[in-house]
Each structure stands twice: as structure tokens, then as C-alpha cells.
Amino acid sequence: MTVHRDLAWALKRQAQRAGEQAPSVRGADWRLATVTAVNSNGTVDADGIPGIRRAEFYRNALVGDVIALTQASSGNLLALGRMLSVADPPWVPYNVAWTAATTNPSVVNGTITGRYSLFGKTCHVSIRLVTGSSTTYGTGNYLFSVPFTSANDIVEYQGSARLTAGSTYIGQVLLSANSSSMNATFPTSATPATAANMSPTAPATLASGHILRLGLTYQIA
Structure with missing residues (x-):
């Protein structure tokens, strides 16, 4: 019985972890990421993810930007824009x-x-x-x-x-x-x-x- 309970618990945890990583299970989500490349087609690469589309108001993207990514339940990503640093950038x-x-x-x-x-x-x-x-x-x-x-x-x-x-x-x-x-x-x-x-x-x-x-x-x- 103990073995069966341990196996059941392990399977439950595995399923839970898989669900946490699957957008279709957890639904829409957002997270922070760091831009690694700015592409000529208007997309950015961030945290190993290529070709992320940018929101219209996310202008002048730069490598190193810490950005907010929103993710639909379908898995599609959208870069909302850079996060505000300690202060607004100077002229x-x-x-x-x-x-x-x-x-x-x-x-x-x-x-x-x-x-x-x-x-x-x-x-x-x-x-x-x-x-x-x-x-x-x-x-x-x-x-x-x-x-x-x-x-x-x-x-x-x-x-x-x-x-x-x-x-x-x-x-x-x-x-x-x-x-x-x-x-x-x-x-x-x-x-x-x-x-x-x-x-x-x-x-x-x-x-x-x-x-x-x-x-x-x-x-x-």
C-alpha cells in the first residue's frame, strides 16, 4: 500500500508540474524576460525564445531590456514593453x-x-x-x-x-x-x-x- 501511495503521489506531482509548464492547462500568464536580440521584422528574441512580437507601443527595443511578456492559453507570446528602471532614462x-x-x-x-x-x-x-x-x-x-x-x-x-x-x-x-x-x-x-x-x-x-x-x-x- 505504501508503494502504491508513493507512486500515486509521484504521478500526481509529475502531472502538476507538467500542467504548470503547459499554457493550455494553466491558461494565460505573464513573466519577465531579458531581450537578447532585436530583429528587423519588429520582433525580439528574449531568454532563448525567438521571434516574439512586440506591442505597438513597445518602441526602440534594445538588447538588455527587461520586458514583460504576456502569454495566451494557445502559447503565443507578446512583448508588452520594457520595465521601468530606477528612473526614467535621461535625454x-x-x-x-x-x-x-x-x-x-x-x-x-x-x-x-x-x-x-x-x-x-x-x-x-x-x-x-x-x-x-x-x-x-x-x-x-x-x-x-x-x-x-x-x-x-x-x-x-x-x-x-x-x-x-x-x-x-x-x-x-x-x-x-x-x-x-x-x-x-x-x-x-x-x-x-x-x-x-x-x-x-x-x-x-x-x-x-x-x-x-x-x-x-x-x-x-
Whole structure:
């Protein structure tokens, strides 16, 4: 009898363990996994499981992401998205190329700082330029690089520009389709409020200590 009871108990435990591993028995479930590969077809591999489809809102997948996987009773898996870390990720710094149509400027002992945040195909970018005593300003209209080439689409993208140069000048930035640089425009006068591309002398003659701030949201390629 003891042998029979032990055998019955062992068979019951084996069946229980098998059921715990079978989605068709346990029903829908979810768990955590670590991404090991991001595939060109929009899927990810995680914890040895290939080709897991991603939810539409799980953008910019990266190897090493700790993600939530949901599993249907059929066994199909779906990657819901990365788990929040200790804090939201900071904006990413990038090197801004400041150029001009004829002769390029050089920031020298000034500073030019660029940062961006990417969510799917949407990029938010911000630039801050502070001129120094040795900064040279080049000649011709200015361009400022963005971290990713814009989508090759019909639309252009507009943002804001603010120059503090004795007075404060409010303008716009414009990024064309399929472009990696944006230009800044400022009104040439109060009346009429027409605008011209920014240059070393427009909207003001640049000098040490002036501050230019640019901001833009656009779709990347």
C-alpha cells in the first residue's frame, strides 16, 4: 500500500508540474524576460525564445531590456514593453554640427550642447549655444545638425528659436524632409514681421556671452 501511495503521489506531482509548464492547462500568464536580440521584422528574441512580437507601443527595443511578456492559453507570446528602471532614462547628449553657408563658425571657448529624446519615430531635440570670447562666427546662413535624419515625407518640421543678444529675439527653426540639419529664422524688423535666416549679423551681430536656444520635434527616417 505504501508503494502504491508513493507512486500515486509521484504521478500526481509529475502531472502538476507538467500542467504548470503547459499554457493550455494553466491558461494565460505573464513573466519577465531579458531581450537578447532585436530583429528587423519588429520582433525580439528574449531568454532563448525567438521571434516574439512586440506591442505597438513597445518602441526602440534594445538588447538588455527587461520586458514583460504576456502569454495566451494557445502559447503565443507578446512583448508588452520594457520595465521601468530606477528612473526614467535621461535625454541623450549628441554632438551638434554648427555650420554656415560660406565659412563655418567655430565655438572654441564657447559651448554648444545638444540633447534628444526618442520615442518610436518621434524625436524631441534641444540645442543651447553660448558664445565665448574666442568664438568665430563664419559667414553665411547657419545650419544646426539634428541627431537623426528626418523622414523623407511631404511635411517639414517647425520649432522654436530664442536668441539672447542684448535684446531677446524670438524666431523659428525649420527642418526639411530627408534632412539632417535645421536652420533658424528671426524677424528682420517689427513691422512688417518678415523673417530671415540666422547669420553672424542677423538678427543681431553675435558676440561673446550671447545665448541661442533651439527646440524641435520631428519624425525620423
